[in-house]
Amino acid sequence: MNTRPRRLSNDAAKSRGAVLPLDEAKRTFPVNRMLVLWCPDWPVVAAAAAAGLPAHLPGAVFLANQVVACSATARSVGVRRGMRRREAQSRCPEIEVFVDDPDRDARFFEPVAAAVEELVVGVDVVRPGLVAVPVSGAAGYFGGERSFAELLVDHVSGSAGVECQIGIADGLFAATLAAHRSAIVARGRNAEFLDPLSITELDQPDSNRTELVDLLRRLGLGTLGSFAALPQRDVVSRFGSVGLLGHRLASGGDERPPNRRKPPPELAVTREFEPALDRVDTAAFMAKTLSTKFHAGLAARGLACTRLGIYALTERGEELHRVWRCAEPLTPEGIADRVRWQFEGWLRAAAGERPTAGVSVLRLTPEETVEGKSLQLGLWQGSDSGGEHTPEAERAARALVHVQGLLGPSGVFTAVFDGGRGPVERVRLVPWGDRRAPTDGHDAPWPGRLPAPSPATVFESPVPATVTDSSGEAVSGTERCQLTAPPWKVAVEDGSPRRVIDWAGPWPELTRWWVPHGAGTQARLQVLLEGEAAADPAVALLLSWQHGCRPEWTVEGRYD
Structure with missing residues (x-):
């Protein structure tokens, strides 16, 4: 994973006055000013590290036979996200093919988050490959934003051995886009920085804005600036709450208003384990029940969690903690995923970095909440249509979790329609709670496949x-x-x-x-x-x- 670190640059949007040269950015800004550290193509970097391959080789991560991430080397020969596997291999025959694995990505990203935390407190993991920290205090301590940014790049590159880029702006969304361009955006100049950027930038991972972006493109709104120029009243009447949030981001605002509700301390959920948790699969199973209880406690008060604190205590008194930040309010499944990813990072770290004993106490804390209406679930759609949940689906899920608690993690399975020729091959059983995603090649032609109808x-x-x-x-x-x-x-x-x-x-x-x-x-x-x-x-x-x-x-x- 050792690669040459990329230095900060100020190319993006300089002509519009939105980006300051690093040597001019030495002032202390308010607390809503964010620094984002981004590791480019992280799923490919993590997959290559897991396979013991050099990071500079052309590689791509595939999900459902489509490219979801590719390395810079692969992009240089024409490989792009969303491309079919066969087309990607035709453009780059020597490309390394990796399977999408969020658990692997989280496990290899934990050393990066720990390296950032060595220099600054308040680290929020947005997703594997992206962390955010408040910049004001650290910038004042290290002599300005420029000094702090360069020090952090050097420290993470040297300690974790990964390539990274840093962006600073007002709010997480603008700071993330600034990190993609290694830029510092002047205070109050978010709108000018975002104005020429493509409207597709609104479609960030886990943002659920794909349909909105597609509709805006078909309406001829190709840039964030053109969308931000629309009257807010018209945006709300035409696109609803999703459009309002997108409009706020395109205008230079943040995901949520600055004054967010402080969570009551009794909303934290704590559980002790005997014996201690020392395996990721066991921890993931326990997390499902705990996340359901945690989410229910928030929902009872009309709240939803947007920053999740995961705190753990080992049998030998070691204290572990990490905060995960999310652009959208977390569902029970999202909470369980982040707990599982965090345990991947803790329990499967390299020798000398992992805890010396199992986790005996786990506490989930809502570090930041929003009104529960921000998590508006669909009225008609079930869990198999668009990922939304009806009350019936939620009750069924709780029943399955209860049965799983009686029979064990491998006691309840659901079926996934997969690739193959015969009826037995085309059905794969997945333990309840695990990702129900088909394997690569499930939609291949499969010569000799049994014609419809299939046996009941x-x-x-x-x-x-x-x-x-x-x-x-x-x-x-x-x-x-x-x-x-x-x-x-x-x-x-x-x-x-x-x-x-x-x-x-x-x-x-x-x-x-x-x-x-x-x-x-x-x-x-x-x-x-x-x-x-x-x-x-x-x-x-x-x-x-x-x-x-x-x-x-x-x-x-x-x-x-």
């Missing part, structure tokens, strides 16, 4: 079957997966043979072709069998034949 019942273990022709001889398959004779009767396990009314297939598949001497042939066959009695309805089954296996025929599923 899929057996956990294939059921043996026997297929015979009209003369009573066993029906098998050839090397090309062709049937040796039309199927006439099928017997499932030790049951009596039933006559085949109709059949379709076979659909051939070459299995394990990538394994030397391990390739095989398989075929699937749909059959409609007569009922056991004359009045019984017909039964539709999905049969599978595999060369060289005993039994050759098995029942994979049953159609309704």
